[in-house]
Amino acid sequence: MPLFFLPMAAIVTAQVQPSATATTVIYGVVAPVCTVEVASPSAIVSLDIRGAQSMTPVIYRCNDTNGFTRQVSSLNGGALVRGDQRIGYRLSQDGDVSIAIADTTLTAPLVSRISGSxxxxxxxxxxxxxxxxxxxxxxAGDYTDVITIEITPN
Structure with missing residues (x-):
């Protein structure tokens, strides 16, 4: 019976090549937005009406996860003014409980923290x-005040 010899390379078991893996991370960025808008930059109110008078809608947008801090202030300390004459008023805002403002005199700035959601x-x-x-x-004449609403991300 004849003998056959295989070359040494054929006898060595084939080496398994390790698998190769690559990964990549995909992400997007949402720019921070924190704005407050009033629908009307001025409002005329009647000095003859004693009940609440609507002035303008206020829209708050802030995508900071921690929400924002709102400061509402009055240039004249919560009064419509003409010269040295003053007519005091109370300010309020309806809407979601998180942004609502109960009647306040604005003799000092009103500061409140609004949740992120x-x-x-x-x-x-x-x-x-x-x-x-x-x-x-x-x-007789115009009695005015300037209300400023400022929001800053928390």
């Missing part, structure tokens, strides 16, 4: 004022 897609409420008493002997 409350305003991601936009939350709005109507800003209103109530004039409880109009003093007698007022000079």
């Amino acid at each position: 409350a305003s991601v897609t936009g939350t709005s409420g109507m800003l209103s004022i109530t004039i409880p008493v109009v003093p007698g002997r007022l000079v």
Whole structure:
């Protein structure tokens, strides 16, 4: 019987090549947005009406996960002013409980913290004022105040 010899390379078992893997991370970035808008930059109210008077809707948008801090202030300390004559008022805002403002006099800035989930897609409420008493002997003309609403991400 003849003998056959195989070359040494044929006898060695084939080496298994290790598998190769590559990964990549995909991510997107959402830009931070924190805005407040009023539908009307000015509002005329009647000094003859004692109930709440709607002024303008206010829309808050903030996508910060920690929400935002709102500061509402009055240039004249919560009063419509003409010269040295003042007509005090109370400010309120309806809407979602997270942004609502109960009647306040704004003699000092009103600061409140709003949760992150409350305003991601936009939350709005109507800003209103109530004039409880109009003093007698007022000079005819325009009585004004400037209300500033500022929001900053938390």
